[in-house]
Amino acid sequence: MRWAERITAIVLLALCVLWIKLAVDLPFPAFARAAKMGPGHYPIAVAGLLASLAVLLLWQTFRCEKHAASAEDDEEQSRNPQGFRHLIIGFGFFLVYVILVPLIGFVLASMVFVFCFIRLIGQFNYLLSGALALGIPALLWIVFAYLLTVPLPKGPFGF
């Protein structure tokens, strides 16, 4: 986990630098000058605090190198390879699903997603996967589109 913490600290530092740069460029309207605090001051203070904490985290990863290394070993040992595979496939399906929603509509995209997800990750039979792929989107369509009148994205078939 040590390397992951270091990357996190560096990413946070970069984010803080970006935030401070954008905050410094913000205008300071005359009417707000009475408080001696403009729109950029608070974000600069928060980004400064986060940057300091990120540096502290980075320093901790070097200071506790020995302890972190053993924790990393434990982490590696407890990692389930099949679980990681499921995570990558599941998240991949989810990402494709979100891309498909505005293109083919909520109902159709959800049917495809639920079927693939349950069939490939849950390894359930085609019948159950198909039934759930019809049932879950239909239930949510009734609740959101019909009862709550949310205009859910529609596909080429009108649903």
Next chain:
Amino acid sequence: MGMLQNLAMGFGIALTPLNLFWIVLGQLVGVSVGILPGINASMAVAILLPLTFGMTPVSSLLLLAGIYMGTMFGGSITSILLRVPGTSTAAVIALDGYEMTRKGRAGLALGITAIGSWIAGTFSVMVLMSIGPWLSSVALAFGPPEYFALIFLGLTMITSLGSGSLVKGLIAGAFGLLLGTIGMDPGAGISRFTFGILGLDNGISFIAVLIGMFAVSQSLMNLERHFSHLFYKGKMTGLLPNWNEFKESFGSIIRGSVLGTFIGMLPGAGATASAFMSYSIEARISKHPEQVGKGDISCVAGPGSADNSAAGGALVPLLSLGIPGSETTAVLLGALMIHGIRPGPLLFSQHTDLVWALIASLYLANCLGLILATGGIKPLTQILRLPTPILSAFILVMSVVGAYSISNSMIEVWTVVIFGVIGYLMKRLDIPVAPVILALVLGPMAEKSFRQALFMSDGSVIIFFTRPITVTMLILSFISLFLPFILSRFKPRVLPQPKQADES
């Protein structure tokens, strides 16, 4: 109106058929969520929040409060029967609760937890009823400097108590504050950090961040884990304790109730800390020290009561000061804000009906919990048969449709995806997600109060050090940073681990 009249009015609202339906539904969902490992109250409330958009504020709050209270008891069921804590608050109950199950006393362990939860829940609601209006009348005299100090206190307590690592808790809080700066600045109305995205002018969507960080990230975590399907196959008799058993546990229930309520009122301390503290106290003063960890009824009754009363206690700062005391109350704060209701000192005077209906619903939820516990525990545990992939697929689709319905736009859906990934990475790195949510809510409020205070003092920060309440709260803020070290002394060294399916 007097307190009793207000309470009668609250019951009048809560007992209408529709509102009663929402309370029962909330309780059922809450208990089910509590039973299922990998789903907690915040996640359930987050994904169900979009469903409440079309409801009245009262109905919406009653449903969500029902879920909140139901989860507390639901978590203890699987802790006791299977040694699988459904929620973190119930982890400590598994220590002696599961030992009682092994000795054939599962019914008694569940019965005493249900009775304890009922007494504790009722006690905490009575405290809420008595202290809430008084606290809000005191807070009415607060100016911007006091409000800033109060929010600052809430932030330090939450960030310092959320995680094993103080630095990581503070990073999460500071990250939430940073996210809170996105959108229109509260003083001059200038757009900040929107990167040209129009949808970000009103700030980053709190609900979308919530759904992403709690629902999507947890679903991703669940995909990685292997959840064995555990079922309780033993008999369940003798749910009601006899007089001697009740007498033996009554003191623990009262101690747990009082401790939980007051610990729950501290922002950030929450139900888990109070359950651990209650266990620690019961273990130390037990009349049968040799039985501790081997099925001591006091060590089940105390923590079982403490977590429930803490849930009620956490509502005190939320309703009277507008400061959420836990991650779930932060979600409830979001629910209120969606309906245009700003919790705080004015809530008790401006939305009397809503507050007292909520208080009445908590009484009803506690009674319903007791009925459910004595009549429906075994059928409810069957929900564990629901396979994780089906649950995950449902939650992910629900997250997408829920996020879309916030503003009928895909921006919110993408916010959910991004924060789902961020939440997952944070959980992998042991960085708590709750402080992000709380800081996202409290950050803009803190900035607004701070700037208003500076307007009052012509830009001088001395104003924060000349007012007694402000100084006291700022001192408490710094003390709160050291609280995790004090509370960690009360945590038992051995925590229950989930058992394998074949061992059940």
